[in-house]
Amino acid sequence: MNDQMMYDLVGIGIGPFNLGMAALAEDLDIEAIYFDQKEEFNWHPGMLIEGADLQVPFLADLVTIANPKSPYTFINYLHENDRLYQFYFFNKLDIPRKEYNAYTRWVASKLSNCQFGKKVIDVTYHKEERYYEVIIEDIKRSETHKVKAKHVVLGTGSLPNVPEGFDKYPIEDVLHSNHYLYHEKQLKQSDSVTVIGSGQSAAELFYDLLNDQRHYKYKLNWFTRSAGFFQLESAKLGQEVFSPDYISYFHRLSYEEREEALSTLGPLRKGIDPETLKAIYDLLYHRSAEGNYPEATIQPMTEVNGVEKVDGVYRLACRQWQEDHSFTVDSEKVLLATGYKPHFPEWFTRMHDEIEWEDEKRYKVTLNQQLVFKDGRENHFFTLTNLEHSHGAGATNLALSVERNKRILNTVAGEEIFPIKTNTVFQQFSSKQM
Numbered sequence: 001m002n003d004q005m006m007y008d009l010v011g012i013g014i015g016p017f018n019l020g021m022a023a024l025a026e027d028l029d030i031e032a033i034y035f036d037q038k039e040e041f042n043w044h045p046g047m048l049i050e051g052a053d054l055q056v057p058f059l060a061d062l063v064t065i066a067n068p069k070s071p072y073t074f075i076n077y078l079h080e081n082d083r084l085y086q087f088y089f090f091n092k093l094d095i096p097r098k099e100y101n102a103y104t105r106w107v108a109s110k111l112s113n114c115q116f117g118k119k120v121i122d123v124t125y126h127k128e129e130r131y132y133e134v135i136i137e138d139i140k141r142s143e144t145h146k147v148k149a150k151h152v153v154l155g156t157g158s159l160p161n162v163p164e165g166f167d168k169y170p171i172e173d174v175l176h177s178n179h180y181l182y183h184e185k186q187l188k189q190s191d192s193v194t195v196i197g198s199g200q201s202a203a204e205l206f207y208d209l210l211n212d213q214r215h216y217k218y219k220l221n222w223f224t225r226s227a228g229f230f231q232l233e234s235a236k237l238g239q240e241v242f243s244p245d246y247i248s249y250f251h252r253l254s255y256e257e258r259e260e261a262l263s264t265l266g267p268l269r270k271g272i273d274p275e276t277l278k279a280i281y282d283l284l285y286h287r288s289a290e291g292n293y294p295e296a297t298i299q300p301m302t303e304v305n306g307v308e309k310v311d312g313v314y315r316l317a318c319r320q321w322q323e324d325h326s327f328t329v330d331s332e333k334v335l336l337a338t339g340y341k342p343h344f345p346e347w348f349t350r351m352h353d354e355i356e357w358e359d360e361k362r363y364k365v366t367l368n369q370q371l372v373f374k375d376g377r378e379n380h381f382f383t384l385t386n387l388e389h390s391h392g393a394g395a396t397n398l399a400l401s402v403e404r405n406k407r408i409l410n411t412v413a414g415e416e417i418f419p420i421k422t423n424t425v426f427q428q429f430s431s432k433q434m
């Protein structure tokens with residue numbers, strides 16, 4: 001980090017999104033630097049469950065879609081780590097989630113423009129001199145540094161969404177899915193575990209707990225407010241909404257039309273991978289054939305509205321909404337697979353009145369990922385966080401993050417270094433093109 005120089009771009013947070021951008025930026029004529037508060041790169045370590053796969057093909061690695069010749073492709077990772085032949089015989093597009101993490105850690109270890117253990121604690125815009133001052137805390141040394149940047153990019157990702165009232169209990173008892181592996185042993189050694197939610201994480205955790213139930217004998221519950229345990233729509237034509245063409249189409253719609261579009265795309269956005277659902281069902285069936293198996297309650301249409309500690313266990317207030325029937329369930333451990341919410345650093349709220357908003361919580365974002373400042377400044381504040389309302393169903397999709405990074409780097413460079421391709425899928429979304 002150089003306190004004296006003017007960086008073209010400072011990245012805040014290094015998850016896969018900014019890491020991919022750092023990998024693409026490294027060989028460009030752009031002075032870019034990225035900071036993360038964590039000591040090292042690690043992708044959702046609490047959810048690197050044995051046997052879990054990445055939900056997108058390996059081609060959605062950090063760089064391939066922008067530059068397949070980059071040294072940071074997944075294929076080059078395999079090559080440099082002598083795994084190409086095994087991968088060739090493995091013969092699958094879906095790679096283990098643990099391997100994606102190993103690959104991204106390998107990329108992070110090679111990049112000189114990524115700095116860890118550095119938390120961005122403030123960003124101020126100097127209007128006259130036209131630059132952002134970024135204040136960074138070196139966590140280990142308890143020192144602060146300032147760097148100057150023409151542009152910044154917010155890549156602070158998301159935080160676990162813990163329902164109100166569930167956050168006051170010890171994390172080893174009532175925990176979010178994001179912390180699962182850190183407390184797995186205690187969960188499995190308890191008398192009863194309740195999983196709440198019906199997305200992919202909930203299903204993966206339920207399967208893992210169901211699988212080990214025969215060794216540990218805990219009682220297992222799985223509740224969801226949803227009407228059922230449904231699978232994600234995976235038809236190939238349907239998947240084309242996760243394409244640059246759909247994003248451009250979606251972005252042109254009015255805010256109301258985008259909201260409406262998101263609600264109609266529910267089956268593509270929310271649900272469980274068909275393979276995970278099949279594995280759960282097969283396991284249940286095999287166990288049922290054995291006769292004497294431990295108890296598992298699986299119940300949809302059931303919202304869990306509250307929790308209190310009674311006689312050493314957690315009493316969950318539940319309601320089957322279709323029958324309007326309220327009841328309680330006691331559980332020693334509670335596992336919340338209740339999703340994530342956008343993560344905004346505290347200092348970001350100061351910018352509230354300087355930017356344009358679409359509603360109370362959703363800022364306006366251009367197709368090239370810029371926030372829209374009322375003062376019309378030329379120093380961009382890009383965001384990779386909280387984009388569903390502006391960029392659609394693929395807002396957190398790993399492949400599309402590479403596409404977003406192309407646009408950001410092109411904007412910073414002031415030229416189309418990475419060609420923006422159109423007509424990339426078989427269908428068209430707008431009839432106005434006809």
Ligand SMILES: Cc1cc2nc3c(=O)[nH]c(=O)nc-3n(C[C@H](O)[C@H](O)[C@H](O)COP(=O)(O)OP(=O)(O)OC[C@H]3O[C@@H](n4cnc5c(N)ncnc54)[C@H](O)[C@@H]3O)c2cc1C
Pocket residue numbers: 012013014015016017018019035036037038043044047053054055056118119120121155156157158201340343345384385396397398399
């Ligand atoms: C369990 C799980 C599995 C997923 N699997 C897939 C999948 O298979 N396919 C897919 O397409 N998508 C998947 N996703 C969605 C998405 O790809 C991931 O959430 C991805 O990690 C998002 O990357 P990110 O860079 O936005 O943020 P994150 O990975 O959340 O990283 C944000 C980083 O910002 C840092 N940070 C925050 N504030 C500061 C600050 N003030 N200063 C410095 N650093 C800061 C944090 O330490 C963190 O490292 C998955 C999500 C989850 C939760």
